[in-house]
Amino acid sequence: MKQPVRLLLLCLALLAPAAHATLPSADSEGNPLPTLAPMLERTIPAVVNVFTETRVAVRGNPLFNDPFFRNFFNLPEQRPRERKGESLGSGVVVDAEKGYILTNHHVIEHAVEISVNLSDGHTLRAELVGSDPETDIAVIRVDNGKLTALPMADSDRLRVGDFAVAIGNPFGLGQTVTSGIISALGRTGLGIEGYEDFIQTDASINPGNSGGALVNLRGELIGINTAILSKSGGNVGIGFAIPINMARQVMQQLVNHGSVERGQLGAQAQDLTPALAAAFGLENRGGAVVTRIDKDSAAARAGLLIGDVITAVNGRRVSNAADLRTRIGLLRVGAEVVIEIVRDGEPMRLSGEVHPPRMSRIPGDKLHPRLSGTLLADIVEGMPHYGRVEGVLVLEADRDAVRAGLRKGDVITQANRKKVSGLAQLRASIKRNVPLLLNVQRGDSALFLLLR
Numbered sequence: 001m002k003q004p005v006r007l008l009l010l011c012l013a014l015l016a017p018a019a020h021a022t023l024p025s026a027d028s029e030g031n032p033l034p035t036l037a038p039m040l041e042r043t044i045p046a047v048v049n050v051f052t053e054t055r056v057a058v059r060g061n062p063l064f065n066d067p068f069f070r071n072f073f074n075l076p077e078q079r080p081r082e083r084k085g086e087s088l089g090s091g092v093v094v095d096a097e098k099g100y101i102l103t104n105h106h107v108i109e110h111a112v113e114i115s116v117n118l119s120d121g122h123t124l125r126a127e128l129v130g131s132d133p134e135t136d137i138a139v140i141r142v143d144n145g146k147l148t149a150l151p152m153a154d155s156d157r158l159r160v161g162d163f164a165v166a167i168g169n170p171f172g173l174g175q176t177v178t179s180g181i182i183s184a185l186g187r188t189g190l191g192i193e194g195y196e197d198f199i200q201t202d203a204s205i206n207p208g209n210s211g212g213a214l215v216n217l218r219g220e221l222i223g224i225n226t227a228i229l230s231k232s233g234g235n236v237g238i239g240f241a242i243p244i245n246m247a248r249q250v251m252q253q254l255v256n257h258g259s260v261e262r263g264q265l266g267a268q269a270q271d272l273t274p275a276l277a278a279a280f281g282l283e284n285r286g287g288a289v290v291t292r293i294d295k296d297s298a299a300a301r302a303g304l305l306i307g308d309v310i311t312a313v314n315g316r317r318v319s320n321a322a323d324l325r326t327r328i329g330l331l332r333v334g335a336e337v338v339i340e341i342v343r344d345g346e347p348m349r350l351s352g353e354v355h356p357p358r359m360s361r362i363p364g365d366k367l368h369p370r371l372s373g374t375l376l377a378d379i380v381e382g383m384p385h386y387g388r389v390e391g392v393l394v395l396e397a398d399r400d401a402v403r404a405g406l407r408k409g410d411v412i413t414q415a416n417r418k419k420v421s422g423l424a425q426l427r428a429s430i431k432r433n434v435p436l437l438l439n440v441q442r443g444d445s446a447l448f449l450l451l452r
Contacts, residue, residue: 006129011278020345034216036165036383040177041218045119045148046093049214050103050126050140052111053086077448082404090168090212092159092221096147100255102247103211104226105131116142119175127297131338134194134262134329134384136226137242137250141346150213153220156316158182164205165224166239180237184256187240188322192227194384197324198240201225213243223247249330250343263333263354264380265304266297268387271320272309280309281345286319287311302339302352311347312340312433321387328354360423361395367427370436370451373401378422385411389441407442414439436438 089107094100102117108114114126124142131138133302170176180203187198202213205225206360223241253260269288270276277284287309293299310318313327314337331337333356341348360378362402364371375396379385385393391413397406412420415429416437431438436451 019112024322029192029300032037036179037175039215039219040165040167041224043150043165043213043215043418044150044167044177046150047119047167047175048091048093048101049174050101050107050109050211051086051115051117052088053109053113054234055430060226061147066216072363075434083338087111088208089210090208090225092211092213093147093149094152094251096149098130099142099144099147101140102144102224102250102251103138103140104134104224106132107211108132108138108448112121114140114194116140120143130258130260132250132254132260134252134260135246136193137247137254139212139251139254149336150215150219152244152248153216153218153222155199155245156198158185158222158243160184163217164203164222165217166201166205166209166212166213166241167215168209168225170204170208171206172204176209176370178350180204183238186319186323188320188326189447190227190229190240192240195246195327195329197243198226200242201241202237203239204237209239212418219231239247246326246330253332257332261333262329262357263331264423265297265299265337265359266294267304268292269310269321269324280307280342282309282342285311285343286317288318288321288324291434293312298352298355300339302337302350304339304341304350305343307343308344310339315340325387349367362423364401367423367434368430368451369405371401371406373404374406376423376426379411390419391441392405392423392426404451406440409442411441412438413441 007300053070077142087107089103091101091103094102108131116127118126124144128140129139129141134377145366160182164182165177165179166429167175169440180201182199183202184200187200188196190196199214200274206229209225210310212225214225216222221244221245224247225241226241227240229238250260254351267290272284272287272289274284276289290304290306290310291310293304293306310324312318313324316327318324318327331354332355335354337352338348341350357380362376364376377393377395379391389411391411394406394408394410397408412426414420415426418425418429420429438448438449438451439446
């Protein structure tokens with residue numbers, strides 16, 4: 001390279017920072033350059049930082065809870081100990097007049113105090129209105145008449161490729177804005193939450209962004225940022241947000257009732273695959289094929305039959321079995337439901353009322369002495385395990401049960417080498433006076449437990 005050329009490149013490199021600092025706001029013809037600044041100036045005040053103080057019980061040595069041990073060594077009775085902690089996240093003001101703020105359940109879980117920091121620097125105390133761990137949505141409320149709220153968009157109208165902007169409080173740094181696109185829609189089966197219908201985006205989402213806003217270029221709220229997919233814990237361009245339509249449905253129940261009371265349809269379904277669509281003589285446009293109907297269920301009373309293909313619920317399209325579960329799971333007990341189906345190639349509409357879930361549960365010691373300390377339940381519609389695994393769910397496990405090997409959340413799939421699909425089969429497979437051999441599914445793994 002000739003010396004004059006090298007000198008020119010060096011001069012350009014030295015001048016670059018100064019040139020960047022004075023970039024024009026308009027092109028050579030006076031036309032304004034694209035910028036998100038005006039939209040963000042309206043939007044950012046509605047996104048708040050959420051700080052919580054938590055207290056978690058610290059489990060001590062079990063010997064100190066034994067009266068004989070304490071008396072023998074003349075030890076005083078142990079008082080329960082607690083460990084204080086703090087967490088941070090984000091939230092979005094959705095009703096300025098009433099002070100309602102949407103955030104994630106995991107942001108405020110175990111919180112004894114909740115504080116909200118506004119963009120203007122003011123800090124307010126907040127109260128919990130209600131929380132739903134199955135969708136990871138929580139509603140908190142503050143008393144302040146100077147809040148700014150975000151308008152909500154219709155997240156059902158989103159398309160892959162739409163621009164998206166994430167606003168939140170990553171790593172506690174303060175308000176931060178990142179931009180990207182909608183990478184995918186309707187993401188399910190991730191195991192993050194009980195009900196999943198995620199918006200996937202490459203707008204950077206990091207720890208602390210949870211509960212923050214995902215907005216479109218009009219500054220409308222399209223989702224609540226909730227999770228990232230990363231081995232390192234940092235952003236790798238795969239973030240997930242709860243669609244605002246889902247969050248709005250959950251919020252309505254939390255505001256009106258303080259909790260989410262889910263109903264059930266009483267039917268099990270599987271995805272309409274291309275092979276099944278061909279077998280049914282249908283075009284593969286998505287849907288869920290009914291494979292089982294519970295007796296006296298809402299599905300049975302509505303006239304649903306095995307082999308029906310469910311294509312929509314209350315006017316909203318159903319793309320697969322997981323989507324159907326989410327659509328029904330967002331309905332409250334007693335809600336009217338209109339189901340659009342295809343039966344023998346003909347479209348039909350059925351209507352009914354969502355029933356309360358039939359929760360069959362029993363203390364473990366009623367079935368076998370070695371199951372003492374557990375609370376067992378059938379896996380029914382509305383549970384995260386429903387449709388994924390057959391067996392008996394361990395709802396609760398005390399210290400003795402844990403010592404024996406069982407854990408809360410375990411699913412008993414076999415007892416004494418016999419398949420178990422519910423409590424009735426478990427009862428029939430065991431004898432009270434013999435050791436109990438269980439096959440248990442725990443998360444993504446399985447193991448045998450011998451309870452003597």
